[in-house]
Each structure stands twice: as C-alpha cells, then as structure tokens.
Amino acid sequence: MAEHSEQTCKQVGGAITRVFELLGKRWTGLIVAVLMQQSVYFSDLRRAIPGISERMLSDRLTELAAAGLLVREVDEGPPLRVSYRLTEAGRALGPALKELGLWAEMYLPEGGGRC
Incomplete structure (x- = not known):
C-alpha cells in the first residue's frame, strides 16, 4: 500500500x-x-508539419521566440521571406x-496516439 504523506507527495518542481x-x-x-x-522558412516549416495551421504555427513561433529559443530573421526581398533558427x-x-525519441521508439507503439 502506498504511503500518503507530505514527504512522499511533493509538488512538481517549478x-x-x-x-x-x-x-x-x-x-x-x-x-x-x-x-x-537547420534554419527554415515559414512556408517550409508549415509543410514539414502536416496539419498545423498558419495561425497556430505563427502563435507557436512567437511563443518560442519570447522564450528565447528561436530567432526570427527577415530576408529582404523581393520576395520578402521570413526564416527561423534556434538560439x-x-x-x-x-x-x-x-x-x-529513443524512449518513444522503445515504449510507445507506432500510431498509438495519432488522430
């Protein structure tokens, strides 16, 4: 039987x-x-992730940039193109x-979590 005390049930760390x-x-x-x-243009990134909408991709890229994980770079045109690279x-x-990825290959069956 599992113990239920403050010491065994700690909160998840920040x-x-x-x-x-x-x-x-x-x-x-x-x-x-x-x-x-590699660095990727917005349109190529969208093609690389089937099912993601432009709006959702834009929102997620904005969040990742705000977190300091990626940089948005504008290539002067014409045509004007925007690329993204990781910091x-x-x-x-x-x-x-x-x-x-290795864990998933070992423990998650293929196609098990897809819609």
Missing part, C-alpha cells in the same frame, strides 16, 4: 512545470525538432529531444 507549459503545447516540440536540423538555448534541447 522548472519542470515551465518546461511542460512551453514544450507541452501541441505542435511546439515538432517545430523545435524541425528547426534542430543556443533552443539547440541545447537537442539531447533531450533525442532521448525522448
């Missing part, structure tokens, strides 16, 4: 809460994973994402 508040949102992890490979902080997520 750092992990902040991580999941940002990266736990739908699409955010996929965006970071695509950008892990040092964003690239530092690489090992964690790789480990999560």
